[in-house]
Amino acid sequence: MQQIELQAKEEKLNLRKTVSQYLYKWPWFIASILVFVTGAYIYLRYSVPQFQTKTTLKFDKKTNDLSSALADLDNLGIGLGNADELKSEAAVVNSRPILMQVVKNLNLNVEYFNAGEIKDSQLFLKVPITAKVLNFKDEKFKSSQYTLTKVKEDEFTLQDEKKKSYKGKFNTPLQLDFGTVVLQKNPAVAFKSDKSEYKIIFSNPIEKVKKLEKTIQVNLPDEKAMLMDISLIGSLPEKSEAILNEVTRQYNIDGQRDKNLQAQNTQEFIDKRLEVITRDLSGVENQKEDFQNRNRIVDLQAQAELALQNTSENTKALLQQQAQLDLLNSLTAEASKGTNQLMPSNLGLNPSLEQSISQYNLLLITRNKTLKQATNENPAVVEMNREITALKDIIRDNIREQKETVQSGIAQLQNQINSSNNIIQKVPGQSKVYRGIERQQNLKEQLFLFLLQKREENAINLSVDVPKAKIVNPAFTVDTPVSPKKDIILPGAFFLGILIPFAIFYLLFMLDDKIYSRDDIKERSGLGILVDIPSLKDSENHLVQKNDFSELAEAFRVLVSNLKFVLPVKDSAKVIMVTSSVKGEGKTLVSVNLALTLANKNGRALLIGSDIRNPQIQRYDSEPTKRKGLTEYLYDDSVNVEELIHTSATNPSCDIIYAGTIPPNPQELLSNGRYQKLIDQMSSQYAYIIIDSAPLMLVSDTLSIADTADATLYVVRSGVSRNILIDFANDLVRESKLTNVSFIINDVSKRAGGYGYNYSYGYGYSNKDNKSWWKKIFKS
Secondary structure, three states: OOOOOOOOOOOOOOHHHHHHHHHHOHHHHHHHHHHHHHHHHHHHHHOOOEEEEEEEEEOOEOOOOOOHHHHHHHHOOOOEOOHHHHHHHHHHHOOHHHHHHHHHHHOOOEEEEEOOOOOOEEEOOOOOEEEEEEEEOOOOOOEEEEEEEEEEOOEEEEEEOOOOEEEEEOOOOEEOOOEEEEEEEOOOOOOOOOOOOEEEEEEOHHHHHHHHHHHOEEEOOOOOOOEEEEEEEEOOHHHHHHHHHHHHHHHHHHHHHHHHHHHHHHHHHHHHHHHHHHHHHHHHHHHHHHHHHHHOOOOOHHHHHHHHOOOHHHHHHHHHHHHHHHHHHHHHHHHHOOOOOOOOOOOOOOHHHHHHHHHHHHHHHHHHHHHOOOOOOOHHHHHHHHHHHHHHHHHHHHHHHHHHHHHHHHHHHHHHHHHHHHHOOOOOHHHHHHHHHHHHHHHHHHHHHHHHHHHHHHHHHHHOOOOOOEEEEEEEEOOOOOEOOHHHHHHHHHHHHHHHHHHHHHHHHHHOOEOOOHHHHHOOOOOEEEEEEEOOOOOOOOOOOOOOOOHHHHHHHHHHHHHOOOOOOOOOOEEEEEEEOOOOOOHHHHHHHHHHHHOEOOEOEEEEEOOOOOOOHHHHOOOOOOOOOHHHHHHOOOOOHHHOEEEOOOOOOEEEEOOOOOOOOHHHHHOOOHHHHHHHHHHOOOOEEEEEOOOOOOOOHHHHHHHHOOEEEEEEEOOOOEHHHHHHHHHHHHOOOOOOEEEEEEEEOHHHOHHHOOHHHHOOOOOOOOOOHHHHHOOO
């Protein structure tokens, strides 16, 4: 006997095998693609398209070289200073006060839907009815849905989600669970039919504001260009456009309101000062008239012209200084007030003082705007309050320092005037008194004219209605929906239809360590493979019959032919041992059918059931299981072999020795030497002896009788036996525990290469497969 030399097999990627594994599963791939593509089509068919609506705002940038005519406009806040201010304006656009006003103006807390069989379509402009919430019972209310049914003339019926009905009339308040509403007919849009149903969803305005906060996106595409993009994604383009247009309108209104706030406060201050100056000027004029009447003075100018020539310039300077002092006293009164109010600016005072007042007013406006969305405990508000207090202290210090300077100048000028008056002692006292009255009159007139001029300038600035931001692009909607994207979803569904089954099968194939075909064995062993036994159904005959041309019979004929190249040439019986690694691999099926195939008139065959622990040969014959067999022969020397032999009913040329009674010590019986004696005795009577042995991995019984075999047929079962069993067989051969070993692959399906040759196609011996088409497709 020639022992096959084992060689280490180098693992190689069998591309053809790998591809064929997946190609065989093509029905699952087709089914998966159909499911995903169909699901994608249904999704695209019934999903609501979402469109993106945009609008663009442009801000003017402040410049440092403004002319005096535009200086007041700059002070009133037209334009932005830098990109950081632009970023802060982006937060203002999406602020809750502005969004709340948008929700109220557009009545966004009431939504309308046209009820459909599969999906509801939202309505915005073309709505036959309009609803408005007059009040809410609970501030924590979020939303509630009602269905409008049974509309007859001025009456209607509302039904809530709990099927509770409310009857009401149009233009008449109706009490619902959450509050009071009023419904009105839209004369421009008529009801489609009496059976039409409309769904109305009432929501709390704050909930809609929260939703708008999340959906409205503000982007700064180019900060240097002072541009701002505002976008909104929604299912109704006309609704999204209306929302964005209203947002920009409310933003400009809010900006205009802030811009005018400082001018309005300045206007109020000037009006109050004009009232005071008017009263003072009237008093001085009355005093002058009374003085002239009492002293009968007609014209003192000619009398005092010479005396006052030397003091005219000093008097003019004194008047200017006194005017400055008067304004500073007024500002001192304003700065001493405890309330945080805006202070008048642009009154022609010291530039550093004017700058401090402008910074104070700007910071106060910013603080007040922040308080609309924050509390006094907010860190930003606290910081701004601290800065406001510091600026106010600086303003007071500046006013005090300027007053000291002016007072010093007045004292100097007064001293000079006094000196000049001493020189003109001859001027009558009446002239001095009269001049004093005129001086007071001139002072009040100059202050009066100055305030009138500032009031007109401030009124002009207040009347200028310049928007805070220019609307470059009014709200418009992009034609292509942002979702669902057909160009992405359909190819994506097709790709997923391929990827998911591929991933599943890849996982299964990667974790699958079973043997399916010859290639699986050849990759791990150099031992020969004699035949592939086809897979059989339970309803098919599992025994080779006389004149049998089935796939099973053809397979065993191939096995017999290949055995000629394995078995040695000798005069006595050729002993063939059939074994396997574990139970259930088809060892007994191979043993029985091999014996039936080898047995003929020219040479009888003997099948010995040597698996005395778990005898299985009786399953293929009608002989009683308690018949005497091998076990009785091994432990009882008096048992005659002839008593054990049973002729098969399937093939008269085949004899069988059953395993017999299951013993408690099978290993000792098989190794006591009588088994070898039995083989020697039967070798002269039969041409072939087939040994049905026990599985090698479970027990060591087979190794005790392995030396009697001329050839060992190692059975593995396709789809059941694992790769590790091939390694186990290789180890037994390498350790010389088994000799002349060849593999037989049992239960091979046609998809696995089907005992390689597919006899039913090659010779037409098999019965026609009557399986339904879908069972053939999804056969695993």
